[in-house]
Amino acid sequence: MVKILTENWIFGKSLNLQDYLKVGGYKALKKVFKKMKPIEVVAEMKKSNLQGRGGAGFPIGLKWEAVASQKARPKYFICNLDESEPGNFKDRSLAENNPHQILEGIIIGAYAVGVSKAFLYINGIFKEAGQKIEQALEDCYQNDLLGKGILGSKFNLDLEIFYGAGAYICGEESALINSLEGKRGEPQIKPPYPSECGLFGKPTIVNNAETLSSVAWIIENGGKKFAEIGKLDSPGTKLFSIDGAVNNSGLYELPMDKTVEQLIETAGGVKAGFELRFAQIGGSSGRIVPKSLLTEIPSYSREAEIPVGSGSVLVVSAHEDLKKILLSWINFFQRESCGKCVPCREGTFRLKGILERLDNGDFNQEDRQDLYKLIWTLDNTTFCPLGKFSVVGLKDVIRYKMLKELV
Numbered sequence: 001m002v003k004i005l006t007e008n009w010i011f012g013k014s015l016n017l018q019d020y021l022k023v024g025g026y027k028a029l030k031k032v033f034k035k036m037k038p039i040e041v042v043a044e045m046k047k048s049n050l051q052g053r054g055g056a057g058f059p060i061g062l063k064w065e066a067v068a069s070q071k072a073r074p075k076y077f078i079c080n081l082d083e084s085e086p087g088n089f090k091d092r093s094l095a096e097n098n099p100h101q102i103l104e105g106i107i108i109g110a111y112a113v114g115v116s117k118a119f120l121y122i123n124g125i126f127k128e129a130g131q132k133i134e135q136a137l138e139d140c141y142q143n144d145l146l147g148k149g150i151l152g153s154k155f156n157l158d159l160e161i162f163y164g165a166g167a168y169i170c171g172e173e174s175a176l177i178n179s180l181e182g183k184r185g186e187p188q189i190k191p192p193y194p195s196e197c198g199l200f201g202k203p204t205i206v207n208n209a210e211t212l213s214s215v216a217w218i219i220e221n222g223g224k225k226f227a228e229i230g231k232l233d234s235p236g237t238k239l240f241s242i243d244g245a246v247n248n249s250g251l252y253e254l255p256m257d258k259t260v261e262q263l264i265e266t267a268g269g270v271k272a273g274f275e276l277r278f279a280q281i282g283g284s285s286g287r288i289v290p291k292s293l294l295t296e297i298p299s300y301s302r303e304a305e306i307p308v309g310s311g312s313v314l315v316v317s318a319h320e321d322l323k324k325i326l327l328s329w330i331n332f333f334q335r336e337s338c339g340k341c342v343p344c345r346e347g348t349f350r351l352k353g354i355l356e357r358l359d360n361g362d363f364n365q366e367d368r369q370d371l372y373k374l375i376w377t378l379d380n381t382t383f384c385p386l387g388k389f390s391v392v393g394l395k396d397v398i399r400y401k402m403l404k405e406l407v
């Protein structure tokens, strides 16, 4: 099975620059400088149809094209390594195991869109990943892979690491940009999108660390080859963080054509003595997959019944108390609500109160009416997607009639 992201991982050892060069690292960058104009790099990414692995699945080629065509100067390039969605550990693992693969993606991307200043925004609690990225960055500067005239070309790039404070909302690109600018980590109104008006009001790319980790492979092997892996509407391989009631929790790289059932089987299947209640795909903001939908393929296609999002798979057994799960989701979103808009700040707080009463047996008729109103409010009126995210799981619990009090 083809591996793009984890092919060169050595168990228990992080690839340093020498290791990375030995397995063909920075060959794609050399190829780009020798043989490709920036516009050709963008065209190759478009051919690959690589969709952003941060959750939304926006095609990287279109994003790069939009920024490459902007006249304003300077432009910026940001790698998003915030990863605060519960259940996800893919970006952190990429940084810990093969930091240069991410950096090579950033350098190629910066060349393609005409950027000479890039940032890597990393969640401040990722100590080991931060150390590995810092070491990789230093090695790049010392070996002519960053700075002025990279590898003898006319291309200059400075790359700076920025440690976030660990707020979930700072993974959202416009809040991340605010945070980088030294402001409160709150989302900004869109449009304009960062590709037009991003960091310091200039055209900016924000790409996820996993997305960028596929770039060098695409340049070396061609966008067409990447597009042939997995499914036509959602190509390539993907990292799946699989956890919960499975035998072998862990990180798995798989082509994007696997059903939920196959993903669970890859992690050794449901633990003996446990019965599957549902799987949740894409973190606490992810859709619920009941047994009847296990043959669905999570993907980035707009028609997908189950969006793949950031790619985590939480396997929940019938042993688990569903009311406690609902509470843990709302606790997370209420705590992480940035407070900028009333529907989310107040709505998550009130919903938490109702779900606490549901849990301790005091749920009444008034709560029931308020619950539906709050779900609608959070789903339809919040400033950014976090409000909507906070009720995705709850809506599915109601849709699939999983709790008798909510039927």
Ligand SMILES: Cc1cc2nc3c(=O)[nH]c(=O)nc-3n(C[C@H](O)[C@H](O)[C@H](O)COP(=O)(O)O)c2cc1C
Pocket: 051, 052, 053, 054, 055, 056, 057, 058, 080, 081, 082, 083, 084, 085, 168, 169, 170, 171, 172, 173, 174, 206, 207, 208, 209, 211, 212, 384, 385, 386
């Ligand atoms: C509440 C919220 C949290 C997010 N957290 C992350 C995150 O931790 N990492 C990430 O790459 N994208 C995150 N995103 C998506 C980013 O806004 C953005 O779409 C992404 O970084 C773009 O990169 P991509 O196109 O390579 O996926 C989040 C979005 C929202 C609404």
Ligand code: SF4
Pocket: 169, 187, 336, 337, 338, 339, 340, 341, 342, 344, 345, 382, 383, 384, 385, 386, 387
């Ligand atoms: S929806 Fe929540 S996280 Fe988003 S702006 Fe409003 S308060 Fe902040």
